[in-house]
Amino acid sequence: MDERIRTERDTSQAREPAAAPSQRPRIETVDPATGRTGRSYEGHSREDAVAILGRVRAAWPAWRRTGYAERATAMRAAAEVLRRRKAEFAELMTAEMGKTVTEGLAEIEKCATNCDYFADHAPAFLADRPVDMGGPPDSSRAFVTFNPLGVVLAVMPWNFPFWQVFRFAAPTLMAGDAAVLKHASNVPGCALAIESVFREAGFPEDLFRAVLIPGRETEALIEHPDVAAVTLTGSVEAGRQVARAAGGVLKKSVLELGGSDAYVILGDVDVGRAAEIAAAARVVNGGQSCIAGKRFVVVREIREAFERALVEKMQAFAMGDPRDPATRLGPMQSLKARDDVHDQVTRSVAAGARVLTGGEVPDRPGAWYPPTVLGEVRPGMPAYDEEVFGPVAAVIEARDEADAIRIANGSPFGLGSGVITADLARGERIARDELEAGLSFVNANVRSDPRLPFGGVKDSGYGRECSEFGIHEFVNVKTVLVQS
Structure with a gap:
């Protein structure tokens, strides 16, 4: 794999120094409107990231056994947090990647709407589906059920730093999965803010975590046994790298790549x-x-x-x-x-x-x-x-x-x-x-x-986000047959 999986079209905005695996990089943000240096953050070492991944994996079994009502309560609370803190989050996007405040506020509202949508519709999308086997009614019964896969690693870009994350996170968490976010290196504050939304909303402490690591460390997380699947939004080359890494360890991937x-x-x-x-x-x-x-x-x-x-x-x-x-x-x-x-x-x-x-x-x-x-x-x-x-x-x-x-x-x-x-x-x-x-x-x-499936064909990737099609990407579509 290339040294750095580039989820961004450009990684120069965050001045992220090379670091040995045991070191924690310092990440400086830059205000695109002025060129002035903004807030800096201490990143995670590879060991930090693996330890966080382990905690997310440990938090998952209890979450997968929760009912949809409990998940929906937390997801609606996340929508409330987003709306309450929307001005703070819009300013954060402006400072880190230059989004206008008007578009930033609209993006946060869209994230909140997405949370409400999946809180409302996930139970129907993931309900057991009976299969007519065509025989006598007392001979056998079959149905399809949708089980969570585990920890989904999300490799996300800077351009819609909240929406692209919530677009995957709301259906993924409602499906009973857990998540680790590797965000673009120029929006570290957005990554940590998103983590704080789920924590403030009452989700389990380690169910959704962000890791501030350079792109070159992503392959190790993809290959780690605690990761069940990976989703990427980014460039075509990043998609190729993630697909190779995930395919090499036989893990499901969804890729939303470039477009013209x-x-x-x-x-x-x-x-x-x-x-x-x-x-x-x-x-x-x-x-x-x-x-x-x-x-x-x-x-x-x-x-x-x-x-x-x-x-x-x-x-x-x-x-x-x-x-x-x-x-x-x-x-x-x-x-x-x-x-x-x-x-x-x-x-x-x-x-x-x-x-x-x-x-x-x-x-x-x-x-x-x-x-x-x-x-x-x-x-x-x-x-x-x-x-x-x-x-x-x-x-x-x-x-x-x-x-x-x-x-x-x-x-x-x-x-x-x-x-x-x-x-x-x-x-x-x-x-x-x-x-x-x-x-x-x-x-x-x-x-x-x-409400609409989102994704592409050809070099724009594969798989779908949003809607019923999106929530089915990271579940085990399981056949169950009961013979009488």
């Missing part, structure tokens, strides 16, 4: 409304989202009009202080992340793309990058071929509907996708039957929701 979401924009649209959807899809979380719209595949007859409208809508996302509730676009998570995105823009322009707005690094402290639109984007350019993890929209011209679908599917990624059209039946057909992605939305920007 394409939106097919057809000629019958209201161009202004289409551009509004596209801009919102591109700039969500500062463009730092796996399911952010990145490639806008527009049929030829409206391409110029769409570009003009998209430039106007993107320019409305002015950069500003992420702590100001009016700000719509904050900084990127680090200088390196910003420079990587600018490099992709620069190389695309050198290959023939046109900058329609933005595309210049501001002369100011912090990891800032303006909303950017590129036109004349073609194969061979980073904006066409790669995931651009920042506020950069690529407009790609297609001859017609069939060509637009071909372009949308011509990517190694398959996480989210969209169709914008005035013909709902046409949009539904394309979304259902044509687009190669785990999610396809019509006339809306792609987003995650506790």
Whole structure:
């Protein structure tokens, strides 16, 4: 395995020194809006992490025997803690990875809603399911039951530092599993805050724990016998490393990886409304989202009009202080992340793309990058071929509907996708039957929701989070037959 499993697109934001296994690293955070050093944390050594894992494993047997009512009481209490401390947690996200306070508050509310959802629905999702064996009613009885697996190791990224964790944690804990969180190294405060939520809510002391370790130590935890399964949200390369490590010890894994979401924009649209959807899809979380719209595949007859409208809508996302509730676009998570995105823009322009707005690094402290639109984007350019993890929209011209679908599917990624059209039946057909992605939305920007299965295909990973499908990922689907 590579020295470091990179759950982040960039790990430079947290200055985490190399450490021998017996040493505890010191982790310094950096405010992306100013570039100034923030709070520092003492990390865990490998021995610390293994000891924490052992305590989580020891806490699990009692939890797996609790009833759904007891689990739900604790999970609803977690939702209450999140809502009570939402301002504190939103500020923590702003300080560590630059999220605007408005988006941070919305993220915490989404986490709380997720906790309530699984508290309400887990009993039905995990109820025994009878199987009709077709014989005389007194000959045999069969059913399927769902048993917890044990300790799930979660390797999580920085971009939605609370939501991505609660998205896995709420169904996992409601299913009777325990959890260990290895969070991205630039959000250590968020990791510890999440641990504190579950403790304050009344979950057993060691049922959910965070370990502050460098990525290079993750493989040892995956392979440890106290870990039953692993879930990762991160880059494609991180997914490959985790899949190899988990597969080598025959452990279940769920991988939610990168995306280069394409939106097919057809000629019958209201161009202004289409551009509004596209801009919102591109700039969500500062463009730092796996399911952010990145490639806008527009049929030829409206391409110029769409570009003009998209430039106007993107320019409305002015950069500003992420702590100001009016700000719509904050900084990127680090200088390196910003420079990587600018490099992709620069190389695309050198290959023939046109900058329609933005595309210049501001002369100011912090990891800032303006909303950017590129036109004349073609194969061979980073904006066409790669995931651009920042506020950069690529407009790609297609001859017609069939060509637009071909372009949308011509990517190694398959996480989210969209169709914008005035013909709902046409949009539904394309979304259902044509687009190669785990999610396809019509006339809306792609987003995650506790009620909807979330995950991808191709290089975007495998497995599902959220909904009934997500809660079934980390259980033993067991057949029971009773012969009379």
